[in-house]
Amino acid sequence: MTRFCFALMVAALLLQMTGCGKQPEDLFREAVMEPLPSSVQLIKTSVTVKMSSTENWIHFKVSPEDYKTLRSSEAFALFDAKRDVKSITDYHGAPDWWNPALLGDELIGLECEIAPHSGFDRSFKKMFVNKERNEVFFVLINWYNY
Numbered sequence: 001m002t003r004f005c006f007a008l009m010v011a012a013l014l015l016q017m018t019g020c021g022k023q024p025e026d027l028f029r030e031a032v033m034e035p036l037p038s039s040v041q042l043i044k045t046s047v048t049v050k051m052s053s054t055e056n057w058i059h060f061k062v063s064p065e066d067y068k069t070l071r072s073s074e075a076f077a078l079f080d081a082k083r084d085v086k087s088i089t090d091y092h093g094a095p096d097w098w099n100p101a102l103l104g105d106e107l108i109g110l111e112c113e114i115a116p117h118s119g120f121d122r123s124f125k126k127m128f129v130n131k132e133r134n135e136v137f138f139v140l141i142n143w144y145n146y
Contacts, residue, residue, distance in 0.1 A: 022047075024042045024045040024058075025042065027045050027047065027056060027058065028040065028042060028045070028058060028060070030056075031056040031058060031125075031138070031140040032058065032070065032073075032125075032138055032140075033069075033070055033073040033074075037062060037063075037066035037069060037070065038066070039061075039062050039063035039065070039066045040060050040061070040062050040066065041060060041061040041062075042058070042059075042060050043059040043060055043061065044057075044058075044059045044095075044097050044098075045057065045058045045059070046095050046097075046098075048093070048095070052143055053141055053142060053143040054141075054142045055092060055139060055140070055141045055142075056138075056139065056140040056141075057094060057095050057098045057138075057139055058136075058137075058138040058139070058140075059097065059098060059135075059136070059137050059138070060135075060136055060138070061134055061135050061136075062134060062135075062136060063134065064132070064133045064134055067129070067133045067134065067136075070127075070136075071110060074112045074114070074125060075112050076110040076111060076112045076125075076127070077110070077111060077112065078108070078109060078110060079109040079110070079111045079126075080109060081100065081107035081108060081109025081128050081129075082107055082109075084109060084126065085100050085101055085107070085128065088126060088139060092139070092141060094139070098137055098139070099137070100128030100137040103128060103129070103130035103135055103137065104130055104131060106130070106131040107128050107129065107130070107131075108127075108128070108129040108130075108131070108133070109126065109127070109128060109129075110126070110127040110129065111124060111125065111126045111127070112124065112125050122142075122143055123140060123141065123142040123143070124140075124141055125138070125139070125140050126138070126139050
């Protein structure tokens with residue numbers, strides 16, 4: 001019985017630490033930006049927890065004006081979105097619904113590397129944006145260096 005209770009406590013702690021079970025709006029605020037822009041329409045979110053990383057996958061729509069605010073919220077740099085779509089989806093094992101190719105041929109790629117937790121952890125954010133700048137596939141990947 002004691003082992004079972006301990007296992008339940010550990011599972012609850014892991015869920016809280018990794019974001020699993022959070023409301024989509026809370027996940028957006030933590031992973032993308034706070035406050036949540038009023039125009040954001042969350043389409044789908046999920047969290048994937050692996051041995052040494054946590055991945056936050058988010059698909060949303062946003063007004064072009066709020067997109068400008070979002071873009072300026074971090075030190076995002078442009079990257080070759082068409083090249084990186086396959087590496088992100090294949091290497092990191094994106095959920096089936098997370099498919100930036102659905103945004104069309106003129107993808108805009110934005111990325112930044114951050115260290116939100118401590119000097120030993122590393123994180124990066126990538127956004128794949130349609131040419132109208134009103135729909136985004138976003139990923140935040142945290143990995144841990146022990």
